[in-house]
Amino acid sequence: MRKPLLIMSAMLVTVLAFGQKKELKKAERAIKSGDLSEALAAIDQAEGMLxxxxxxxxxxFYVVKxxxxxxxxxESDFDSMKKSAEALKMAKESAGGSKYADRIDLARxxxxxxxVNSAVADQNSQNYGPAAEKLYESYKxxxxxxxxxxxxxxxxxxxxxxxxxxxxxxxxxxxGYTGIKKEYVATNTETGEIVAFxxxxxxxxxxxxxxxxxxxxRMTESVRGDLLTNMTLIYMAQNKNEKALELMAKARQENPDDISLVRAEADLAYxxxxxxxxxxxxxxxxASDPNNPELYYNLGVGSAQAGNDDDAKKLYAKAIELDPxxxxxxxxMAALILKGExxxxxxxNNLGTSAADNKRYDELKEQRVDIYRSAVPYLEDAVELRPNNKELVRTLMNIYSQIGEDGKFKAMKAKLESMD
Incomplete structure (x- = not known):
């Protein structure tokens, strides 16, 4: 009595296998013809007979899926991409996966x-969260x-x-990621630009x-320094300064000549x-980039914060010299000059009404005008460069009033009113 049952079981397996192969072939034909609804329906049918x-x-089955x-x-259905990724993983891990190794690799x-293309589109649209998720999926x-x-x-x-x-x-x-890789480059003969392929x-x-x-x-440069720098900056953003210091020490030890790490350590110290x-x-x-105006400007800000106004002025002047x-x-620079008033x-305000006090008052008044006149060139340039900055216009207008520049005062007043 048992023998017929075994025969029936074998026949059932054969029928199921035949049915599955039929559905897989149907799915493959549908994929080639672009009938994706038919392809997915056939996949569902085949999965039920797996x-x-x-x-x-x-x-x-998993390769076709x-x-x-x-x-x-x-270009954008991430859920379908994830289902494809999971199916590829199952295909590769299956005992019969070696038979389809080339096909699996091509699909991968x-x-x-x-x-990656979908992630780049998100990144370009500033949808950074989805871009991060997709790039992580790509890595998997x-x-x-x-x-x-x-x-x-x-x-x-x-x-x-x-x-x-x-x-x-x-x-x-x-x-042990470093980002170092071989790249193939050539020079564009029209633009002189080096292009990577x-x-x-x-x-x-x-x-x-x-x-x-x-x-x-050629080999690209290591990005390990940038990686460690970014980790340090994250700790700084989270106010985990001790962890930031610890990681920075490690980063500097591993990359003693990486100037980006020196800059990050300077930011941490600040x-x-x-x-x-x-x-x-x-x-x-x-010292590593002596013609970079931003560096002098940033150091000037730091010096001003520390109360070293004279050093700050010299540094701002150097930044302006490099970038007028x-x-x-x-x-x-104008703010530091005006700070002197x-x-x-x-x-x-503390002077009395004696003749000596009145004389001193006039001396101080002249000193105040001198300060205003020293600040004017910087403010005029700043207004020209930032014509829509109302506070700059208002400050310059008030200074013109104080130093007797009536024509320029009226011009700034008109400009300010037009902005309002």
């Missing part, structure tokens, strides 16, 4: 491209492409999801057009109020 299928058929959902995803490459699809995880962390920072960014950075540190074949193909010269392969350390570190930064249109440096006004 029990008892042999290893090769199981692997084939991955291809169907990838095709259905288009296509899926990663789709996810292709773990050897660790740069996806690095850019996922960057998008998490932009989304202000610092905990998620730290999770990704910790993962990158665990795998995806691979050697693409570079060689473009060289045939005659639009490029000087082809070469935030913690250690202005002497900030000044010393910024001098180190300036540096509006912020001009505004801060505070002591003068206080003394004027």
């Amino acid at each position: 029990g008892g299928a042999d290893d090769a058929l199981v692997a084939q 991955a291809e169907a959902y990838l095709a259905n995803a288009g 490459q296509n899926l990663r491209t789709a996810i 699809v292709s773990p050897q492409d660790t740069s996806d995880l690095y850019y996922a962390a960057g998008n998490a920072i932009n989304a202000k999801d610092y905990d998620l960014a730290m999770k990704y950075y910790d993962m990158l540190l665990d795998v 995806r691979d050697e074949n693409e570079m060689k193909t473009n060289m045939l057009t005659g639009l490029y010269s000087n082809p070469e392969d 935030k913690m109020g250690d202005m002497d350390k900030y000044k010393n570190l910024m001098q180190e930064v300036i 249109e540096y509006a912020n440096a001009k505004i801060n 505070g002591a003068i006004i206080e003394e004027m």
Whole structure:
């Protein structure tokens, strides 16, 4: 009595396998023809008959499922992309996956491209949270492409999801990520710009057009310093200054010549109020890039905060010398100059009515006018560079009134009224 049952069981498995193969073929034809609804329906039918299928058929099922959902995803359906990723994982892990290794690898490459392109679109639209999630999914699809995880962390920072960014950075540190890779470049003969290509074949193909010269392969610089810097800045943003100091010490030890780390350490010192350390570190930064006006400006801000007004003025002057249109440096210079009137006004208010006091009052009044005249050139330039800044216009208008520049006062008054 048992023998017929065994025969019936074998026949049932054969029928199910035949039915599954039929549905998979239907799904493959539907994918090729673009009938994705039909393809997904066939996948659902086949999945219901998956029990008892042999290893090769199981692997084939998941490969077809991955291809169907990838095709259905288009450029933006992330849910379909994730379903495709999960199916690829199942196909690769199945005992029969080796038979479809090439097909799995091709689907993986296509899926990663789709996810990354969708993430880039989100990033360009400033949708940083979804971009981070997609890039992390891309990394899971292709773990050897660790740069996806690095850019996922960057998008998490932009989304202000610092905990998620730290999770990704910790993962990158665990795998020893440096970002160093070989790249293939050539010089655009029209613009002189160095252009990077995806691979050697693409570079060689473009060289045939005659639009490029000087082809070469080179290694990119390490981004480990940037990674550690970003982690430090996250700790700073979270007010975890001790952790930031600890990580910064490690970063500087590993990358003693990385000037971005010196700058980050200077920022940390500034935030913690250690202005002497900030000044010393910024001098180190300036030495590495002595023609960068921003560095002098930032050091000027630090000096002003520490009460070193004379040093701040020299630094602002250097920033302006390097960049004559540096509006912020001009505004801060004017503010420092005008700061000097505070002591003068206080003394004027404390004077009496004696002849000596009246004489001293006139002297102080002239000193105050001199201060105004010293600030005017910087304020005039600042108003020209920032014509819509009402406070700048109002300040300059009031100074013109104090120094007797009636024509310029009226012009500034009219400008201010037009802004109101």
